[in-house]
Amino acid sequence: MQISSRFTLAIHIFACIDTFENEYKVTSDFLAGSTNVNPVIIRKILGQLKGAGLIEVARGTGGATVTRPLNEITFLDVYHAVECVENGELFHFHENPSTSCPVGRNIHHILDDKILRVQNAMEKELASITLADIKQDTEKYLSAENR
Amino acid sequence: MQISSRFTLAIHIFACIDTFENEYKVTSDFLAGSTNVNPVIIRKILGQLKGAGLIEVARGTGGATVTRPLNEITFLDVYHAVECVENGELFHFHENPSTSCPVGRNIHHILDDKILRVQNAMEKELASITLADIKQDTEKYLSAENR
DNA sequence: AAAGATGTAACAATTGATGTTACATCAAAA
DNA sequence: TTTTGATGTAACATCAATTGTTACATCTTT
Numbered sequence A, B: 001m002q003i004s005s006r007f008t009l010a011i012h013i014f015a016c017i018d019t020f021e022n023e024y025k026v027t028s029d030f031l032a033g034s035t036n037v038n039p040v041i042i043r044k045i046l047g048q049l050k051g052a053g054l055i056e057v058a059r060g061t062g063g064a065t066v067t068r069p070l071n072e073i074t075f076l077d078v079y080h081a082v083e084c085v086e087n088g089e090l091f092h093f094h095e096n097p098s099t100s101c102p103v104g105r106n107i108h109h110i111l112d113d114k115i116l117r118v119q120n121a122m123e124k125e126l127a128s129i130t131l132a133d134i135k136q137d138t139e140k141y142l143s144a145e146n147r
Numbered sequence C: 001a002a003a004g005a006t007g008t009a010a011c012a013a014t015t016g017a018t019g020t021t022a023c024a025t026c027a028a029a030a
Numbered sequence D: 001t002t003t004t005g006a007t008g009t010a011a012c013a014t015c016a017a018t019t020g021t022t023a024c025a026t027c028t029t030t
Helices: A005-020 A028-035 A039-051 A075-082 A104-127 A131-145 B006-020 B028-035 B039-051 B075-082 B104-127 B131-145
Strands: A055-057 A064-066 B055-057 B064-066
Touching: A005 A028, A005 A039, A005 A064, A005 A075, A005 A131, A005 B104, A028 A039, A039 A055, A039 A075, A075 A104, A104 B006, A104 B104, A104 B131, A131 B104, B006 B028, B006 B039, B006 B064, B006 B075, B006 B131, B028 B039, B039 B055, B039 B075, B075 B104
Parallel strands: none
Antiparallel strands: A055 A064, B055 B064
16 A cells, blocks of 8 residues: 555645745645646645644635745655544554464564554654755756756 | 555464464464454465565465575565555655646656655665564563463 | 635545455375 | 365455545635
8 A cells, every 4th residue: 555645745735835826826726737636635635734734724815825934844744744544553453363362462562663663764754854855856856947 | 544454464474374383284264363364365465475485385285384584584575575556656646747837747856756765764674674573572472471 | 795715515436455255276185 | 086175366245545526605805
């Protein structure tokens, strides 16, 4: 299983807000155009980002804006905002291992710390990347187009 | 989205093989009992592990055995054997970002290296854990039960 | 009020995971 | 050589999550 495209969509949304907020009003329809994804899906993601306090969305008048400096928003913040698994558990366990088998009744003890290590490694890397990096590379690629 | 329970099931299977292979013949029915998962599911996972060269399964007579020393099989080997996403891509991209939007047509350039960093961090940690670690902790918890 | 947004409910479609039955096939042992 | 107990696998069922879509109440500015 893969991490849902909501994550890459959310990053795409932030790149659009930063790139276009001075030129256009960045609405769900605008974002739907850039991502080629249904506006209602965009609004749901905007709602999750808003719920996490990363953006504000103007009711009535429309448009999304970022609430903090971009270097203070990490990929991990976005990931947590948008990925909706219980406790953010990366690995899915089989539900009811046998309690009459000694391995079955201990498999959680045996595995939990190792799985946590893997999840922590991933989250640490996610936390090391910020939206400022995205801004920088977006500008790099866009200016490379104009030559 | 979470990584499928096939992964934790596969580790469970290895723990069973190592713990019980001298006492019992470790068949798909035996493993189905310990994991509380349907035997056909177990056989599919066994097939994937066999395809990756990690185990051998005896046709006719039945039973699974490991092909290499446990410290030479990493979590990453098991993960790759069992997780069936194209190229092992951890993140799912939205399919058709707009080519008429400058952000849309560059979003892959912008994101790919960062996503790769995250995936590499996860895989590096997966590669650092081996089935020998599982064996050791399995023995630890089972012997703790017998006191 | 009118216009242009958002928020959200309700439902459809698709996909992948998981479960289940059935059966062909295999290898050892009786 | 037949029986027995396995595996391999097809075919289908079920379920959950993602994603898409329509519709509409609601909000803010004009």
